[in-house]
Amino acid sequence: MQKFSAWSLLKQSFGGHQGWQPQWRRASPKPAYDAIIIGGGGHGLGTAYYLAAEHGIANVAVLEKGWIGGGNTGRNTTIIRSNYLFDESARLYDHALKLWEHLSQVLNYNVMYSPRGVMMLAHTVHDVQVIKRHVHANRGNGVDNEWLSPEDAKAFCPPLNIESNIRYPVMGAALQRRGGTARHDAVAWGYARAADALGVDIIENCEVTGFKRDANGAIEGVETSRGPIASRRVGVVAAGHTSVVLGYAGIKLPLESFPLQALVSEPIKPVVPCVVMSNSVHAYISQSDKGELVIGAGTDAYTSYTQRGALHVNSHTLEAICELFPAFRRMRMLRNWGGIVDVTPDRSPIIAKTTIPGLYVNCGWGTGGFKATPGSANVFAWTIARDEPHPINAPFTIERFRDGFLIDEAAAAAVAH
Amino acid sequence: MLVIDCPYCGPRPELEFSYGGQAHIARPANPATVETSDWAAFLYLRSNTRGLHAERWRHVRGCARFFNALRDTTTDKFIATYRTGEPAPAIDSRGDR
Numbered sequence A: 001m002q003k004f005s006a007w008s009l010l011k012q013s014f015g016g017h018q019g020w021q022p023q024w025r026r027a028s029p030k031p032a033y034d035a036i037i038i039g040g041g042g043h044g045l046g047t048a049y050y051l052a053a054e055h056g057i058a059n060v061a062v063l064e065k066g067w068i069g070g071g072n073t074g075r076n077t078t079i080i081r082s083n084y085l086f087d088e089s090a091r092l093y094d095h096a097l098k099l100w101e102h103l104s105q106v107l108n109y110n111v112m113y114s115p116r117g118v119m120m121l122a123h124t125v126h127d128v129q130v131i132k133r134h135v136h137a138n139r140g141n142g143v144d145n146e147w148l149s150p151e152d153a154k155a156f157c158p159p160l161n162i163e164s165n166i167r168y169p170v171m172g173a174a175l176q177r178r179g180g181t182a183r184h185d186a187v188a189w190g191y192a193r194a195a196d197a198l199g200v201d202i203i204e205n206c207e208v209t210g211f212k213r214d215a216n217g218a219i220e221g222v223e224t225s226r227g228p229i230a231s232r233r234v235g236v237v238a239a240g241h242t243s244v245v246l247g248y249a250g251i252k253l254p255l256e257s258f259p260l261q262a263l264v265s266e267p268i269k270p271v272v273p274c275v276v277m278s279n280s281v282h283a284y285i286s287q288s289d290k291g292e293l294v295i296g297a298g299t300d301a302y303t304s305y306t307q308r309g310a311l312h313v314n315s316h317t318l319e320a321i322c323e324l325f326p327a328f329r330r331m332r333m334l335r336n337w338g339g340i341v342d343v344t345p346d347r348s349p350i351i352a353k354t355t356i357p358g359l360y361v362n363c364g365w366g367t368g369g370f371k372a373t374p375g376s377a378n379v380f381a382w383t384i385a386r387d388e389p390h391p392i393n394a395p396f397t398i399e400r401f402r403d404g405f406l407i408d409e410a411a412a413a414a415v416a417h
Numbered sequence B: 001m002l003v004i005d006c007p008y009c010g011p012r013p014e015l016e017f018s019y020g021g022q023a024h025i026a027r028p029a030n031p032a033t034v035e036t037s038d039w040a041a042f043l044y045l046r047s048n049t050r051g052l053h054a055e056r057w058r059h060v061r062g063c064a065r066f067f068n069a070l071r072d073t074t075t076d077k078f079i080a081t082y083r084t085g086e087p088a089p090a091i092d093s094r095g096d097r
């Protein structure tokens, strides 16, 4: 692996930057691996990286049906935070946040993690109560979160409208200062490059179409569009397509797949210094380094695999943005897109063993799993390597729905980004 | 936005409707004898089909009635809508009967 540094940049500049090598090999499938990861998003690539880096399992293939990072990893609005209500979630998301803090150094790849602060707005008395409850619960869990008055919120984010003459005036906000954003593509590429350097094969254009089982029912390998590949350990990390992939093994999970959209504006000078979220009026906004306003819209009402969504969903969000930021009313939107997100009934993920020996699943991240990428990958690698969950993901089982141990962030937040 | 053909009112814009999830999930006839795992399945497990999906819709800002639909979740195209209580028409995803 060519290391990135000021020195290597200088050295390459003498050669007119013609000496850079591809950042990972274009691998073809070998007949067998010690572990196979299905899905080359951030969670899958990260899992392969941690298997090799922390568990000594480097004979691993990541199988991606399209190109890596082409799923939700490359389609999300990159909001990172860990101020979830329940203890289990706080541990999981804060584990990720702590890994974000050093990820660029660890991977030697700039993932542009920017802890610019995530501000969550309250617009009703109910919002104020719920958000204050979150603040206290978070602080009890060692997760930073603080309550801001409307004036403090405006001081932190000057373009915010805190006048009382709008339909849902800002009544205060919670601020997680360690929250922020990161560059989504760089997360996929950084993990791919680091995993590849440790020996992991990253195999694109390779769709998994079935599983092979031995006489006892245990996993023996997968069928793919590029032929069969053997492995006794297979991790499924296929986000919106998890139901389809696990369907090949006859497993049904409590998941539904919905289109979720985002859009960006024309680029403008720096104006939004942080991330602003509002669950009540459904608006999410931040500004990219290129200057585009990055706006997250909602999900469509119905399940779908179309990777697009209805225009009225975007209009709804833009109406809310225009009330909160009247200065943006005349701006033009450049493009919009959708991703397919896999939603569980309690809006918490599943990171667990399945009923089939050798088959593991990491899914259900729904509308909000980008922030968890390093943490999720880290504990999933542990789960696959040791055939038992890490203490952090132990509560995130499939059986919790049967046994009544929901981790009900759905009820806590109604939506989650 | 989708145009949805309410079997009672005819084609109307999606905004008049609310989505009701997978259709034809029957509540267990004798709840006392149902295993925990079957309850969990009844409550939480959905087909999440990639392809032809039988689902409930409600024309909430119209006649307010529930009805069922077959929609292809790879295109969002409605293949058929039919009244509650009627069985799902036997159709493949191209709309051929």
Ligand SMILES: Cc1cc2nc3c(=O)[nH]c(=O)nc-3n(C[C@H](O)[C@H](O)[C@H](O)COP(=O)(O)OP(=O)(O)OC[C@H]3O[C@@H](n4cnc5c(N)ncnc54)[C@H](O)[C@@H]3O)c2cc1C
Pocket: A038, A039, A040, A041, A042, A043, A044, A063, A064, A065, A066, A067, A068, A069, A070, A071, A072, A073, A074, A075, A076, A077, A078, A079, A080, A206, A207, A208, A209, A237, A238, A239, A240, A241, A245, A260, A261, A262, A296, A337, A338, A339, A340, A341, A365, A366, A367, A368, A369, A370, A371, A372, A417
């Ligand atoms: C518009 C939008 C905005 C979002 N905003 C945020 C946000 O602000 N903050 C946040 O935390 N989260 C956000 N999310 C959610 C976040 O993007 C996801 O939870 C996260 O990226 C999931 O990562 P992943 O690696 O599991 O999935 P993905 O990146 O989707 O990777 C799964 C991969 O599996 C591959 N695959 C599927 N089937 C097969 C098969 N049969 N064989 C081989 N490969 C297969 C897919 O091609 C895909 O590349 C948003 C999502 C969307 C769509």
Ligand SMILES: [Zn+2]
Pocket: B006, B007, B008, B009, B010, B059, B062, B063, B064, B065
């Ligand atoms: Zn009607």
